[in-house]
Amino acid sequence: MGKGDETRQTILDEALALCSQVGVSGLSIGSLADKAGMSKSGVFAHFGSKEELQIAVMRESQQRFVDIVVRPALKAPRGIARLRAIFTNWLDWTERARLPGGCPMNAAAQEFDDQPGPVRDAVEAGLADGHRLLANAVRMAIEAGELRPDTDIDQFVFEFTGLTLANMQSKRLFKDRDANRRALDAFERLVRDYSPQGKE
Amino acid sequence: MGKGDETRQTILDEALALCSQVGVSGLSIGSLADKAGMSKSGVFAHFGSKEELQIAVMRESQQRFVDIVVRPALKAPRGIARLRAIFTNWLDWTERARLPGGCPMNAAAQEFDDQPGPVRDAVEAGLADGHRLLANAVRMAIEAGELRPDTDIDQFVFEFTGLTLANMQSKRLFKDRDANRRALDAFERLVRDYSPQGKE
DNA sequence: ACAAAAAACGAACGGTCGTGCTAAAAAGCC
DNA sequence: GGCTTTTTAGCACGACCGTTCGTTTTTTGT
Numbered sequence: 526m527g528k529g530d531e532t533r534q535t536i537l538d539e540a541l542a543l544c545s546q547v548g549v550s551g552l553s554i555g556s557l558a559d560k561a562g563m564s565k566s567g568v569f570a571h572f573g574s575k576e577e578l579q580i581a582v583m584r585e586s587q588q589r590f591v592d593i594v595v596r597p598a599l600k601a602p603r604g605i606a607r608l609r610a611i612f613t614n615w616l617d618w619t620e621r622a623r624l625p626g627g628c629p630m631n632a633a634a635q636e637f638d639d640q641p642g643p644v645r646d647a648v649e650a651g652l653a654d655g656h657r658l659l660a661n662a663v664r665m666a667i668e669a670g671e672l673r674p675d676t677d678i679d680q681f682v683f684e685f686t687g688l689t690l691a692n693m694q695s696k697r698l699f700k701d702r703d704a705n706r707r708a709l710d711a712f713e714r715l716v717r718d719y720s721p722q723g724k725e
Numbered sequence: 726m727g728k729g730d731e732t733r734q735t736i737l738d739e740a741l742a743l744c745s746q747v748g749v750s751g752l753s754i755g756s757l758a759d760k761a762g763m764s765k766s767g768v769f770a771h772f773g774s775k776e777e778l779q780i781a782v783m784r785e786s787q788q789r790f791v792d793i794v795v796r797p798a799l800k801a802p803r804g805i806a807r808l809r810a811i812f813t814n815w816l817d818w819t820e821r822a823r824l825p826g827g828c829p830m831n832a833a834a835q836e837f838d839d840q841p842g843p844v845r846d847a848v849e850a851g852l853a854d855g856h857r858l859l860a861n862a863v864r865m866a867i868e869a870g871e872l873r874p875d876t877d878i879d880q881f882v883f884e885f886t887g888l889t890l891a892n893m894q895s896k897r898l899f900k901d902r903d904a905n906r907r908a909l910d911a912f913e914r915l916v917r918d919y920s921p922q923g924k925e
Numbered sequence: 926a927c928a929a930a931a932a933a934c935g936a937a938c939g940g941t942c943g944t945g946c947t948a949a950a951a952a953g954c955c
Numbered sequence: 956g957g958c959t960t961t962t963t964a965g966c967a968c969g970a971c972c973g974t975t976c977g978t979t980t981t982t983t984g985t
Contacts, residue, residue: 528952529962548836551750553942566944567963575943625839631894632835636748638897639826649898683891683907690894691887694831697838698849707883714918728982729932753972766975767933775973 533571536561537585540578544586545619546626549579549633549644579633580647586629587651594618595658604669605716608662612712615689616705627697631690656682672719684715733771736761737785744782745819746826749833749844754778779833780847786829787851794818795858804869805916808862812912815889816905827897831890856882872919884915 539560544552554575558568572578598610619627626632630651637645663681666672672681688708695704739760744752754775758768772778798810819828826832830851837845863881866872872881888908895904 527961532962546839548748548750550748551836555941555943564964566946566965569944570962627835627838634894634898635827635832635835636751638894639746652894652898679903680907680910683895683904684888684911686894687887687891687911688884690890691883694834694838694852694886694890695883698834698852703879704883707880710880711884711887718914718918727931732932755971755973764934765973766935769974770932770934 529571532561532563536563536568536571537581540582541585541589541622541629542624542626544582544626544629545624545632548636549582549629550636552579552582554578576642576644579644583630583633583644583647583651587654589622590618590628590630590651590655591658593622595655598662603662603665604671605666605720608666608716609712611659611662612685612688613709616692616708619693627693631693656686659685670721672716673721676719681715681719685712688712688715729771732761732763736763736768736771737781740778740782741785741789741822741829742824742826744786744826744829745824745832748836749779749782749829750836752779752782776842776844779844783830783833783844783847783851787854789822790818790828790830790851790855791858793822795855798862803862803865804871805866805920808866808916809912811859811862812885812888813909816892816908819893827893831893856886859885870921872916873921876919881915881919885912888912888915 536557540552540557543557543560547556554569555565557578558565561568572581594611594614598607598614601607601610630648633644633648634652637648659682660678663672663676663678667674667676667678688711692704692708695701695707701707736757740752740757743757743760747756754768755765757778758765761768772781794811794814798807798814801807801810819826830848833844833848834852837848859882860878863872863876863878867874867876867878888911892904892908895901895907901907
């Protein structure tokens, strides 16, 4: 198909940027239509309901995350190098993705964590997918002998994501210019703790 | 004063619970009035504007956090024991505070991080205060000789809060029953890394 | 008990929300 | 170029939003 999908993509781009600032439930069809230079019903027709729009935004966010954070990191060799590439890409992925208000998915996770429904499902699926990709990278690092064989993969992922969350809060709320450095230092400490020739 | 402040407190209690579920910007005066069994204008009169209500909720949230997380931990001796007490209290403080939807302050931090104004200021002040209290506890642990003298306090706080954030996401979005254990394991590893007789 | 003050109510306002429905415009196809 | 299909606009709807105002109820002080 032609024109339809094209403007749908345009709308989604605007929706993602807007959503990053006001949240996925704060995103309204009227304001989105203004940003996209369209009528309210014109935007509406592309999704059929607000819920479908929200789900589409989450999916788009997930895909863009993969494109910006995960895919480029695959050029790094398997092991800690690739883990580090994922991590550094993660730290400022929202800026590279032109999302002025931070990660829409993480924001949505907070908004919808106790609001069952398809939107929540999409958010959970999106973040779970990220964790799965990350877990795979950790497993490869273990297989490459760069992390201890008895490394608890889920534990590693848990701490890894904790650092990205702390980084976002530090950077966005406290405008801390040292946030990235702090996160990177913590990452290196994390890797060192789980490395075979490391301490213990 | 009498009756006024009393019902104001009742309203704030309901507001906190409601806010934890729908977020601080999703909280509406109408629904809050329903929960409190009052009229919309009756609730409104106590705060004068929605913004003032939001600020009041943030302040109340902060105070309750101190009451539930920080104050009880002061019974533990200075040092790592107290840090651990703060941490464990932190992990499930929202349940003990009867906040069914998670920490309102953290949610607000995401919603308002790029929306300047008094609400954002209140959020930042509240979280900064928490960080300050935590930093003090870390400093005491250093002075007690239980953490290395060259410990970067802000770095420690950064990683500490990262664990609490990961814990909340794990628990609330993924319903992970191992979240607390994961967080505690990570905490012990964190402390060990910065302890004088630890590795390195 | 009674007057003064405080607090809660009820109705109304202009706005915006999501969502239908119908008509106009644009795009795709022969 | 005309015809069909797709895409967009315009308008209206009921619901809820924050806020204002005048009235009524409740509390307070004496």
